[in-house]
Amino acid sequence: xxxxxxxxxxxxxxxxxxxxxxxxxxxxxxxxxxxxxxxxxxxxxxxxxxxxxxxxxxxxxxxxxxxxxxxxxxxxxxxxxxxxxxxxxxxxxxxxxxxxxxxxxxxxxxxxxxxxxxxxxxxxxxxxxxxxxxxxxxxxxxxxxxxxxxxxxxxxxxxxxxxxxxxxxxxxxxxxxxxxxxxxxxxxxxxxxxxxxxxxxxxxxxxxxxxxxxxxxxxxxxxxxxxxxxxxxxxxxxxxxxxxxxxxxxxxxxxxxxxxxxxxxxxx
Numbered sequence: 001x002x003x004x005x006x007x008x009x010x011x012x013x014x015x016x017x018x019x020x021x022x023x024x025x026x027x028x029x030x031x032x033x034x035x036x037x038x039x040x041x042x043x044x045x046x047x048x049x050x051x052x053x054x055x056x057x058x059x060x061x062x063x064x065x066x067x068x069x070x071x072x073x074x075x076x077x078x079x080x081x082x083x084x085x086x087x088x089x090x091x092x093x094x095x096x097x098x099x100x101x102x103x104x105x106x107x108x109x110x111x112x113x114x115x116x117x118x119x120x121x122x123x124x125x126x127x128x129x130x131x132x133x134x135x136x137x138x139x140x141x142x143x144x145x146x147x148x149x150x151x152x153x154x155x156x157x158x159x160x161x162x163x164x165x166x167x168x169x170x171x172x173x174x175x176x177x178x179x180x181x182x183x184x185x186x187x188x189x190x191x192x193x194x195x196x197x198x199x200x201x202x203x204x205x206x207x208x209x210x211x212x213x214x215x216x217x218x219x220x221x222x223x224x225x226x227x228x229x230x231x232x233x234x235x236x237x238x239x240x241x242x243x244x245x246x247x248x249x250x251x252x253x254x255x256x257x258x259x260x261x262x263x264x265x266x267x268x
Contacts, residue, residue: 002221002222003215003219003220003221004219004220004221004222004225005037005218005219006218006219006220006224006225006228007039007228008181008217008218008228009177009181009228009233009236010174010177010178010181010251012228012229012230012233012236012237013173013174013177013178013233013236013237013240014101014130014173014174014251014253015040015043015230016230016236016237016240017171017173017174017237017240017244017253018040018099018101018128018130018253020241021128021169021253021255022047024255025097025126025255026096027049027095027096027097027125027126028048028049028050028096029049029050029051029052029093029095029096029097030044030049030050030051030052030095030096030097030098030099031051031052031053031054031092031095031097031098031099031117031120031121032044032051032052032053032054032098032099032100032101033053033054033084033098033099033100033103033117034054034055034056034084034100034101034102034103035053035054035055035060035064035079036055036060036063036064036101037060037063037064037067038053038063038064038065038066038067038068038079039067040099040101041053041064041068041071041077042067042068042071044099045068045071045076045077050076050077051076051077051078051095052077052078052079052080052092052095052120053068053077053078053079053080054080054082054083054084054087055079055080055081055082056081056082056083056084058081061079061081064079065079078092084113084116084117085112085113085116087116087120089119089120091120092120094120094121094122094125095120095121095122095125096121096122096125096126097121097125097126097127097128098117098118098120098121098125098126098127098128099127099128099129100117100127100128100129100130101129101130102130102131102132102251104129104131104159105131105132105147105148105149105150105151106145106146106147106148107148108148110149110159111159111162111163114127114129114159114160114162114163114165115163115164118163118164118165118258121258122258123258123259123260124257124258124259124260125257125258126255126256126257126258127165127255127256127257127258128253128254128255128256129156129160129253129254129256130173130251130252130253130254131150131151131156131251131252132147132150132151132250132251132252133150133151133152133172133249133250133251133252134150134152134247134248134249134250135149135150135151135152137150137182137250138150139182139186140186140189140190141185141186141189144189151252152247152252153170153247153252156170156252156254157170157254160254160256164259165256165257165258165259166256166257166259167256167257168254168255168256169254169255169256170252170253170254171244171245171249171252171253171254172243172244172245172246172247172248172249172251172252173240173244173249173251173252173253174240174249174250174251175240175243175246175248175249175250176239176240176243177236177240178249178250178251179248179250182250185217188214188215188217189214189217
């Protein structure tokens with residue numbers, strides 16, 4: 001059976017939560033740190049934004065270059081193969097918005113990671129971060145993809161403040177979809193090659209986390225596209241809004257503002 005890469009229901013909910021945030025702010029340019037296969041960056045460019053991407057995984061960069069071939073050719077998107085800690089602040093023009101989806105949980109020094117991102121954002125601009133929520137739900141998935149931690153609202157807010165970001169809004173997202181699929185997702189990982197032969201190098205696990213191919217979790221029969229699409233899944237997007245202010249989200253998404261003095265004293 002031939003399987004193809006499709007976004008699962010939780011990822012579609014994740015993107016819908018991001019669009020909810022973007023409706024409330026005005027942005028024209030963005031930076032995505034950890035772009036994976038490039039699906040989100042492509043969707044943002046299609047919405048009229050001009051963007052930059054930074055990705056440390058060579059395998060992910062290859063996928064993203066293919067996915068974003070037209071956008072890169074049209075100079076609507078610039079892709080850089082690098083670790084964000086190694087990118088100079090003058091590498092590109094400051095952006096209105098920096099995004100990093102499901103990356104910070106892989107980084108030991110998460111405050112330094114956020115500060116490295118903030119240096120690329122205009123004063124008054126925004127940062128959107130998503131991370132796994134609920135430390136009590138640590139599982140085989142966290143281990144196989146190289147997570148360092150999960151967050152709750154309080155410690156995520158503390159990290160944002162320590163990175164000199166302000167006016168943070170934190171939401172539980174992908175509820176109840178991710179909660180319902182939690183056990184099934186872990187089962188799919190256990191049955192997969194990844195679950196049977198976990199890479200002993202956490203750095204390699206991290207680099208491969210955004211491009212994993214796990215049957216019926218990240219890759220599906222092609223006909224699943226008739227189910228796994230924003231139109232069919234729209235009711236889930238509406239339902240998740242009822243849970244934004246709860247503490248039960250297995251995923252948290254935060255929007256915070258870069259104040260005029262946020263970049264003072266920052267170092268690479």
